[in-house]
Amino acid sequence: MEKLGRILRIGPTDNTSNERTPRENLRIIPPAARDSFLPYSRVQPGIRMGENDLTRLAPQMPRAEGDAIEMSGQILDDIGQPLRHALVEIWNANKYGKYAHDLDGYDAPLDPNFSGLGRTLTDEEGRYKFWTIDPGCYLARPDINRWRPKHIHLSIRGGASRLITQMYFKDAEHNDTDPMRIVMAEDFHLNIGKKYETPDIDVERGFKFDIVIRGKNSTFFE
Amino acid sequence: MNDTINPTNRLPLTNEDTVGPYYPISYDHDDGMDLTKSTIGQQFGAKGDKIILRGRYLDKDGNGAHGALIEFWQANAQGVFRTEDTEASPEIDPHFDGYTRHRTVTGGFQLKTIKSGTQLGRAPNITLTLFSDGISRLVTQVFFENEVSNETDPVLLSLPQDKREKLIARLVGEDDDNVPIYDIEIILAGKGETPFFDDFLALGWRD
Numbered sequence: 001m002e003k004l005g006r007i008l009r010i011g012p013t014d015n016t017s018n019e020r021t022p023r024e025n026l027r028i029i030p031p032a033a034r035d036s037f038l039p040y041s042r043v044q045p046g047i048r049m050g051e052n053d054l055t056r057l058a059p060q061m062p063r064a065e066g067d068a069i070e071m072s073g074q075i076l077d078d079i080g081q082p083l084r085h086a087l088v089e090i091w092n093a094n095k096y097g098k099y100a101h102d103l104d105g106y107d108a109p110l111d112p113n114f115s116g117l118g119r120t121l122t123d124e125e126g127r128y129k130f131w132t133i134d135p136g137c138y139l140a141r142p143d144i145n146r147w148r149p150k151h152i153h154l155s156i157r158g159g160a161s162r163l164i165t166q167m168y169f170k171d172a173e174h175n176d177t178d179p180m181r182i183v184m185a186e187d188f189h190l191n192i193g194k195k196y197e198t199p200d201i202d203v204e205r206g207f208k209f210d211i212v213i214r215g216k217n218s219t220f221f222e
Numbered sequence: 223m224n225d226t227i228n229p230t231n232r233l234p235l236t237n238e239d240t241v242g243p244y245y246p247i248s249y250d251h252d253d254g255m256d257l258t259k260s261t262i263g264q265q266f267g268a269k270g271d272k273i274i275l276r277g278r279y280l281d282k283d284g285n286g287a288h289g290a291l292i293e294f295w296q297a298n299a300q301g302v303f304r305t306e307d308t309e310a311s312p313e314i315d316p317h318f319d320g321y322t323r324h325r326t327v328t329g330g331f332q333l334k335t336i337k338s339g340t341q342l343g344r345a346p347n348i349t350l351t352l353f354s355d356g357i358s359r360l361v362t363q364v365f366f367e368n369e370v371s372n373e374t375d376p377v378l379l380s381l382p383q384d385k386r387e388k389l390i391a392r393l394v395g396e397d398d399d400n401v402p403i404y405d406i407e408i409i410l411a412g413k414g415e416t417p418f419f420d421d422f423l424a425l426g427w428r429d
């Protein structure tokens with residue numbers, strides 16, 4: 001019998017997931033074609049100063065509303081090697097759960113001092129650091145009153161590694177009913193930032209989010 | 223952690239997650255949709271036959287997958303991928319990267335590129351990865367009509383005949399500079415679904 005790949009799960013109560021998730025099994029890639037499925041990106045955009053501080057639009061500008069938080073961590077491949085000089089992009093909603101994105105129609109205030117966009121490059125040890133505003137949760141399905149718990153989006157790319165994911169917060173409101181959290185099941189803990197104190201820094205608290213990503217040295221399990 | 227699902231000493235992978243509906247438009251400004259020119263304003267360009275690939279991602283109801291992030295990845299005219307390992311190879315085209323990405327507005331895209339060469343028995347193809355709200359990631363490869371090498375390509379041969387057709391872009395005309403235009407429709411879910419592949423390179427594979 002023909003060997004097939006995974007069936008992708010549909011996030012419960014997620015309309016887009018229902019509309020866009022393939023119903024058939026994924027197909028196994030023939031060994032001769034495996035390498036061709038692994039993109040390699042040389043893109044290394046210029047990063048402006050202060051782009052990893054989302055709490056102000058520019059260094060001299062007023063601070064955005066809400067609690068300023070630090071988010072930091074290390075990006076490793078699955079054998080523990082740091083991912084150096086990789087592009088890390090984050091985006092998150094403001095204190096009220098509203099994105100500055102022009103497609104966000106959620107009925108909550110915009111903060112004129114918060115764009116919600118930041119990016120940086122990892123250092124020699126694969127470390128990154130951002131300051132942002134503790135995001136609000138938002139009502140994703142008003143028809144059934146289903147909310148998205150607070151979260152910070154991340155995209156990582158560098159060399160042959162890339163990942164799009166989200167950092168969540170421990171025991172946050174609405175975590176349990178979130179479709180992607182339900183799909184992640186017992187692995188959800190891997191996507192939770194670990195809180196730490198930031199006594200001498202100009203932010204309320206920190207969250208450590210270490211990330212493990214498949215890199216060029218990956219092997220296949222079958 | 224549970225040793226039975228991680229039989230090696232590898233670190234458990236962070237879960238992929240949906241890109242959500244609000245991936246910042248501003249982040250892909252640098253990612254051009256013309257791979258035939260590495261530097262705007264110079265006469266240097268990629269070697270190879272220029273083509274235009276027009277595509278549309280359609281959902282279960284036939285609507286365009288708006289606000290999705292697409293990655294494109296392909297070999298150069300000699301059939302060689304530009305990676306860390308091949309960077310010094312004489313077969314590398316200094317004016318061709320083979321990688322870009324694009325955020326869809328209504329689900330469509332138009333990529334100007336060159337047709338990749340045939341090496342290792344592969345037919346010319348482009349790997350498309352889709353990151354979208356509601357799903358974590360979808361990967362497939364697109365091929366081109368009337369290529370003899372399609373008959374022996376291992377990816378196409380791994381599919382039943384009706385699924386092969388889904389991955390072959392159709393020649394529909396040419397632009398003002400006589401660059402051939404190919405069209406592909408990628409159906410994400412339901413009737414006429416496009417085949418997607420389990421690359422499990424960025425996902426933990428457990429069974």
Ligand SMILES: [Fe+3]
Pocket residue numbers: 148151153242
């Ligand atoms: Fe979000």
